[in-house]
Amino acid sequence: MRLAGLRSALAGPFDLVVGHGEAVAISGASGSGKSLFLRMVADLDPNEGEAWLDGRPRAGMRAPDWRARVIYCAAESGWWDSGVGAHFPPGQRVAAAALAGRLGLTADLLTTEVARLSSGERQRLALIRALVRAPAALLLDEPTGALDPAGVARVEALLAERLRAGLVLVLATHDPGQPARLGARQRVMHAGKLEPA
Amino acid sequence: MTPILLTPRDLAISALLLVLDAALSLALRLGLHRQLGIAAARMVIQLLVVGVILRRVFAAASPALTLAVVMLMAAIAAREVAARPEQRLGRFGNLAVAGSAVAGAACLTAVFALTTAIRPMPWYDPRYAVPLAGIILGNVLNAASLALDALLGSVVRERAAVEAQLALGASFGTAMARLARQAIRRGMLPMINQMSAAGLVTLPGIMTGQILAGLEPMEAVKYQILLMFLLAGGGALASVVAVLLTVRLLTDARQRLRLDRLHPR
Known part of the structure; x- marks a missing residue:
């Protein structure tokens, strides 16, 4: 994935190249623009500049197609139905149950009510919801903020496996050890600009 | 009599x-x-x-004058609809949505009734056109206002849910479908209540008026039934138009949710 001159009135311009199997970890103070950057890459906020995935320009793709390939997971996950199950397409429920087990979640969580989930369960289910859609790139905003150390290790193990399979990963994180554990290049967001660590 | x-x-x-x-x-x-x-x-x-x-x-009995009166009534109704929601769409968004929904639905319904069911000679006879437009506008106003308010309120409340769907690759239409449906239902509910309570809880105003004015009760009842159908049709039309237009105004060419276009009152 390649980003060139991506900018909005609030942040940028950003230039970044992340190859298949590569991870980039962005740290920086809250409010420095990490989420704005990830939302811009996903084309959820108005922005200028260009982005490519496997050589295909974003501008040449329908926005939903781009977002299905480059999935953004917000720090606070949104849920559009009262039941957890409705968030997984019928054909992907088996895969979702398998991933739930790997992240330390019981399979019955997939049939419960969203309102009964803990914040850590929501965070992991939101990641599963994205992974079962088999994106080429994942943009994760604080993916392990609500998890205990065991949960963090499980999520990182799963992400590392997906990286080996060719995933493009960009994540915003406050966890100082996370970039090294994922073998990620580090960047620091400072006042709407990406700087080398 | x-x-x-x-x-x-x-x-x-x-x-x-x-x-x-x-x-x-x-x-x-x-x-x-x-x-x-x-x-x-x-x-x-x-x-x-x-x-x-x-x-x-x-x-x-001039068509131009009749049209002018009806348009003035529609403009006042549209202003009412636009003013009610807590949220405003840009500078004139609410007014544009309300104006199209109210005027469009009311005119369509009134012309439909005048040319098919009531058929005065000529069909635009102000004695029929003006009161008919008035009663339809009143109901259409209510329906459009409830639908618009429901949609703008829910889209602000459920922003995370809508954006979660967009982020996973859903089209804007899919991501908004549930909220749009709820808002249209909200707009249509009062008419359903009104129809099911008609005659039992209240004697509808038009019917009462016509009976007092000397019309035979069954004739008044037939008029009232016609009116209820017109109001149901007009209200549904206005709700749908208001909601679909608002959904369009809330997005852009890249199918984003553009809440930055909404301003609290």
């Missing part, structure tokens, strides 16, 4: 009840007599003015 015509003396006698109200207000120290007096005076003046205008419009 001819209607019993009211004389100014009849009205003066009924106004005695208002004097009684004022006396009660003074005796019980409700402090309402001033407001009561002003409201009653306003009501009388407003209705007399409308009466004079309607008499002129009916006498002129």
Whole structure:
């Protein structure tokens, strides 16, 4: 994935190249623009500049197609139905149950009510919801903020496996050890600009 | 049967009840007599003015004048719809949505009724067109206003849910479908209630008026049934138009959710 001159009135311009199997970890103070950057890459906020995935320009793709390939997971996950199950397409429920087990979640969580989930369960289910859609790139905003150390290790193990399979990963994180554990290049967001660590 | 015509003396006698109200207000120290007096005076003046205008419009029987009166009524209704939601769409977004929904739905429904069911000669005869447009506008106003308010409120509340779907690759239409459906239902619900309660809980106003004016009850009932259908049709149309237009205004060419276009009042 390649980003060139991506900018909005609030942040940028950003230039970044992340190859298949590569991870980039962005740290920086809250409010420095990490989420704005990830939302811009996903084309959820108005922005200028260009982005490519496997050589295909974003501008040449329908926005939903781009977002299905480059999935953004917000720090606070949104849920559009009262039941957890409705968030997984019928054909992907088996895969979702398998991933739930790997992240330390019981399979019955997939049939419960969203309102009964803990914040850590929501965070992991939101990641599963994205992974079962088999994106080429994942943009994760604080993916392990609500998890205990065991949960963090499980999520990182799963992400590392997906990286080996060719995933493009960009994540915003406050966890100082996370970039090294994922073998990620580090960047620091400072006042709407990406700087080398 | 001819209607019993009211004389100014009849009205003066009924106004005695208002004097009684004022006396009660003074005796019980409700402090309402001033407001009561002003409201009653306003009501009388407003209705007399409308009466004079309607008499002129009916006498002129000019299509252009009739259209102008109906458009003025629609504009006032649209302003009401636009002003109610807590959220505003850009500078004139609410007004554009409300105007299209209210005027479009009311005109379509009124013209449909005048050319198919009621069929006065000519079909745009102001004696039928103006009151019909008025009653349809009143209901359409209510439906569009409820639908618009529901949609703008829910999209702000459920922003995370809508964006979660967009982020996973859903089209904007899919991501908004649930909220749009809820808003349209919200707009149509009062009409369903009105239809199911008609005749049981209340005698509808038009029917009551026509019976008092000397029309045979079954004839009045038939008119009322026709009107209920018109109101249901107009209200549904207005809700759908208001919601679909608003959904369009909330997005852009890249199918984003553009809440930055909404401003709290």
